[in-house]
Amino acid sequence: MNLLWLGDPKSFDAALVGGKVANLSRLARAYHRVPDGFCIPATVLHEMHPSDLYDDVVTAVSALMACHGLAELVTAVRSSAVDEDSADASFAGQHETYLNIVGVEAIVQAIAQCWESAHSERALAYRRQQGLASERPQIAVLVQQLVAADSSAVVFSANPITGSRDEIMINASWGLGESIVGGTVTPDTFVVSKSDQTISSRIIADKQHMTVSVPGGTSEVDVPRFLRSQASLNDEQVLEMAQLALTLEQAMGYPVDIECAYAGGELYLLQCRPITTLP
Amino acid sequence: MSEKATQTIVPGQPVLPPPDFPVSWDDPQDAKITWLTFSPYRVSIRPLIYAVINAFTVGGNIGLEKAGLPFEARMSRINTFAYIGMAPKAAPPEVVMKAMGFISRTAPSMFKVMMGKVGAGMSKQQEAALNPIIEQFDTYWYDELLPGIKQHLAYFESSDLRGMSLDQLRAHLAEAMRRTECIGAIHHKILMPMLFAMSQFEEFYCELFDGVTTLDALRLTQGFDNLTVKSDEALWRLSRTARAIPEVHTILAEHAASEVIAALEKSPTSKPFLAELRGWLAEYGQRLNSVFGLNEPSWIEEPSPAIQNLQAYITLPDRQPELEDVAVVERETAVATARAKLAGYPQPVVARFETLLQAAQLATVVHEDHNVWIDQRFFYHIHRIIMEFGSRLAQAGCIKTAVDIFYLTPEELQTSRDNCLKALVQQRQAEMAHFGQMTPPPMLGTAPPFDLSNGGSMVRAIFKGEMAQANGSQPEANLLQGLGGSAGVVQGTARVLHSLDEAGRLQPGDVLVTGATEPPWTPLFATAAAVVTDSGGVLSHTAVVAREYRIPAVVGASIATKTIRDGQLVEVDGSNGTVRILVEETSHEPALVG
Incomplete structure (x- = not known):
């Protein structure tokens, strides 16, 4: 399994999923009021292109839909910065947010956009310039049910x-x-x-x-x-x-x-x- | 006196009537409120018809109060014309008028701000009164009000007029007047929330979605069965039967409307059709040619208007596809689109949309149905009672002919038993002959010191319903600006009709131009290519029915019947609310060049 659920202790590790997601995952475990979601750890995105994750996303999305009895799943897809030392996360392509993403195809596409943004020439140049530990982008991606807030x-x-x-x-x-x-x-x-x-x-x-x-x-x-x-x-x-x-x-x-x-x-x-x- | 002799109107000041139109007020308070006369009343009105309208209006005040409106309606018959006055309820009228008039003259910009606040305050009051009603609109109409109307009708249907003595008829007329007050109350109790629901929905829809129009909003309310369209459809189906039977077709095509029934009776093969026609008249013929045309025969007594429609219909091909199907598809598509757009909106917004949509859809049906129940059927019975009483009075020698009864007041009919009635009739006839040639001044009493349309959401709705004629103008030569009542652009020959008696002149494809249409006119909409009226707004009867017929309509064009001449080729743009005069078809004068 390449994906980690929010609330799964494995996703409490900020080095794997970024501080924001790790925090959210702990809250999800403790309070059950956090909208359901899953994340793709930075380690996975190091090795695989998002399109290789298609089957995993299908499985996860189907599970969420079954769990909530939904005919379609509306999500927010966000990138989550893993290296805490990158001062300007948005410049480094680590601060993407796609709201109201519906359906497996669109979700995979949004994950790919997060990935591409972090791999963009601009982001890579920025990393080189900042002398960051690795030239490889350090992002995780969070896919979370979007709450249709009243x-x-x-x-x-x-x-x-x-x-x-x-x-x-x-x-x-x-x-x-x-x-x-x-x-x-x-x-x-x-x-x-x-x-x-x-x-x-x-x-x-x-x-x-x-x-x-x-x-x-x-x-x-x-x-x-x-x-x-x-x-x-x-x-x-x-x-x-x-x-x-x-x-x-x-x-x-x-x-x-x-x-x-x-x-x-x-x-x-x-x-x-x-x-x-x-x- | 002609229309051109316009009155000088100063806001908040007394309106001086023209010298040949003397006005004296019974109650000095009456001089301090604004009195208006509207298109249906701009002809001399017989005292008994006026008394019925007055009872209806006075009863209607219960409905105005229920709608949170801060005034009550009064009526006055001045020099044979009916005027409606709106009296403020909270304070003596002169105090309100004076205060507003003073501020509006001395500090116009402050007055504007103040009126905005007053309007908002009034809106709040009206919305508090009406929102609970429109949230339960179906039970309000079907369970609370409609059974009451049906009880009145059942009472009239069960009374044997022929079997009554003169005294019994006299008492029956008094009872009918009392019931007219009751029906006025019911009428306004439904009219106010009905217009409010339609207007609130239209405003909400336009607020929610960028770039949409009033007509886009009202598209979501079209295509429901209402009694007007249902009766028109039944008449249309009758025309299909007539087309299929050669003898019937020939009789309709070759006889004057008034001779058709006699001709059908003589033709054995036409018997089944005649039975169907009589069935239609029994079901839908309880209607007068105008709402308060109590002295004219109903369609049961004189079916020519129905037959004229049949005569026009038989020249028209079958409809493909059926009208309402297209309307329903269009409506459901628009509803689905709106719902999809609102899917991500907060729940209170979605709930408000659904409440208003449901209320406005039902209101569009009730808009027509209440006309059929009240304006047509109820007043058909009032007509019958008066006519029966009149013919008995004539038989007894109290008056010359049955219709003379309309020159008498209910009080005179209750108390006077001698021959003085004839003298009274003569006196009234002379009075009507004198004033009947005039166009009455549109306003009397004291001019309002403020823009009436600023009186809150209900007042806005009333304007959108019936009082929109002030919007008509002529921005350039040969172009009339009114309000878009039903979308679409069409060209046709103008037929300017002043009464339903002229309806026979309307040919398929003509543009119907008239002051305001009343329910008995709607069968003409199947023949007309478009309709243009002087008065009425986007929520008026004309506009509602034109949308069901899917023909373009321009309403509230104010001067249409005066500007457009019969036979001219015109282009009606129902989306933009304009009418363009294209060719002076029958005129020998050179065409006007702008």
Whole structure:
């Protein structure tokens, strides 16, 4: 087997799958809220061209579809940098993302694009110039089920503005998380008090834009007027997200910044990092 | 007085009526609100017909209230013309008018901002009132409202008019007036959410997808069976039967419409066809030639309009494929495309789309069905009751002929039992003869200080339904701008028809040009190549039915019947809402050059 599932301890090794994927894989093991996915370790991509992986991808995709009872699998395909010393991962072709990729053919093609990008003349020249350990590209590729988010959020288990450790702050908006992360929308802001698990502040913004998946990718569109000033999370969802952030903070031992989303009423955890800039 | 003697209208100020049109208000408050007259009412109206319209309108206020509209409708018969006034509910009208008029004059830009806020506030109120209704629109119509309409009709059908005494008929008329108020309430209770659903869907669709038009949106609502199209289809099938029987075909082709039935009765081979025709009339003939044309015969009594349609239909070839099939395929394709585009959108957006789609699809059916149930069938019964009462009054010598009853008010008919009725009739006839030649001033009372269309989502929907005629203009010589009501471009000879009596002049391939069409006109849509109206919007009856017939329509062209002359060759562009006059076909004057 050339592929490793998220949650499989073999994929906890950052040297094999990159730090981001290793982290996600640990979260998947512990919390079950991470969307299912598999990765192709850098070692495999050293030796094989993605087209040689066709049968493995078919097997993995079929297994996911059977597991979720889906007629088609919608995925995000991302490259994951393995050498931590490459300062400019995007320049080195190690930061590719293809969203809303549907079907085995398209998935294999996206993996190939990640691979080709890392093998591009530009990327290779960059590696030579930087005197990196190996001239061979060091990337893994992650194929993960794309959550059709109704609303997405970035949650801080401490208040990043006041520095208060007793407050959880949630920024949430409609659609996929890209508009929040990219700063193209003013999101709703909820503050939850850790001590009594209540929502202490609620600012519902006029949310103008959202990212949605469209055939072949994603697109930023206007939020329909009726939805703009509606809260993107209900109170129950706010508290559930806060609880998840709190659990992760306790498990990690430090304040965390998580990305998560609601899709079809289910909460999904997409990313978890330490907060490095608390006042 | 001609149309050209336009009134000077200053926003928020009293409108001065022309000198030959004296106005005195019974209630001084009435002078402070805006009174308008619309195309169906721009002719002199007989007092009894006015009383029916008034009862219907007053009853309708329950529906306006349910729709969260901040005003109620009043009616007034001024110099024989019917006017509708909109009275604000929250505050005395003069306070509202004065305040708005003052701000709009002194600080126009602030007024605009303020009106935007007021409009948004009103929208919120109307949406809060109407959204719960359109979310359950099918049960609202089929379980709550339609059974009520059917009960009224059943009541009328079960009453034996011939067997009633004069006193019983008098009481029956009073009961019919009361029921007219009830039906007005039901009518507006369905009309408001119906227009709202169609308008909200259309606005939502255009908001979601770049580069789409109103007509693209409404394509997703077409192709459902409605009673109007169903009855027209049945008449069309009758024409196919007629084409197959040589004797019937000959009788229809060679006789005047009014003589066809007598000729069919004499022809033994035509008997089965005649039975079918009578069956059609029994099922669909409960209609008057115009909604409030209560003094004119119904199609059951005088079937010529139906026969004229048959006479036109038999000259037309069979349709391939059937109309509704193409409409359904087009609709389902558009729905599937929209759903695919929305697949990756947040669930509340998809849910709103599905709710509005379902409501708008049903609303398009109800748009026609409520016409058949109320505008046609209910008022057919009112017509019968009045006519029966009238002929008995005439028999008793109280009035000269049955139709004289229309010159009397319900109150007079309840209280006066002597010969003074004849004098009253004469007085009213003289009054109508005097004012009947006039075009009434379109506005009386106090001019509104604001743009009415700014009154929230429901008011926008009402404008899209019936009040869009203000949009008509003539951007260049020989070009009329209205609203695109049904897509497509076609050329044809213009037939300017002012009433259904003239319908026989419409030849296959002609462009039907008229003020506004009412339900009894729709069979003509199978003969016409396109339709053009002065009034009505994209959600009007004309536009809805033209889309079902898949013929181009330009609605709300305002001055079409005045500008286009009968016989001219015109090009109708239903997508862009324009009508171009191409050739002065029958005119001897040189063609106008722009």
